[in-house]
Amino acid sequence: xxxxxxxxxxxxxxxxxxxxxxxxxGHEVIDLGPxxxxxxxxxxxxxxxxLSVLExxxxxxxxxxxxxxxxSMAANRHEGIRAALCHDAYTATVARGHNDANVLxxxxxxxxxxxxxxxxxxxxxxxxxxxxxxGRVEKIxxx
Numbered sequence: 001x002x003x004x005x006x007x008x009x010x011x012x013x014x015x016x017x018x019x020x021x022x023x024x025x026g027h028e029v030i031d032l033g034p035x036x037x038x039x040x041x042x043x044x045x046x047x048x049x050x051l052s053v054l055e056x057x058x059x060x061x062x063x064x065x066x067x068x069x070x071x072s073m074a075a076n077r078h079e080g081i082r083a084a085l086c087h088d089a090y091t092a093t094v095a096r097g098h099n100d101a102n103v104l105x106x107x108x109x110x111x112x113x114x115x116x117x118x119x120x121x122x123x124x125x126x127x128x129x130x131x132x133x134x135g136r137v138e139k140i141x142x143x
Contacts, residue, residue: 096126
């Protein structure tokens with residue numbers, strides 16, 4: 001699987017861990033930064049990642065900040081992005097299965113490395129269930 005990943009200054013350590021973990025599991029990872037703990041604005045990175053995912057339909061996105069909330073809010077401003085804030089494996093499974101989420105968000109200040117790994121494993125193993133969920137996902141986009 002191919003992933004784009006980005007963070008703000010509050011998620012650098014978990015981003016670096018996540019990049020290494022995904023590569024160890026054989027996934028392609030494109031790190032959109034930032035690469036230092038210097039203060040940055042999370043919307044800039046959420047928008048950059050969202051545009052990358054929209055241009056590369058085979059890819060998924062991962063956004064990390066302190067809580068994951070701001071990143072998910074900014075990413076969801078893009079038509080076609082369904083960013084899900086996940087705090088555990090269950091929410092990651094449901095986000096993929098019921099909501100066809102294409103961007104995973106979590107917070108470095110909320111989840112530790114072990115929980116992040118279980119979230120990633122559930123996300124990777126998951127896929128959209130389709131069926132009764134299709135019409136609901138279509139209703140997410142308001143034109």
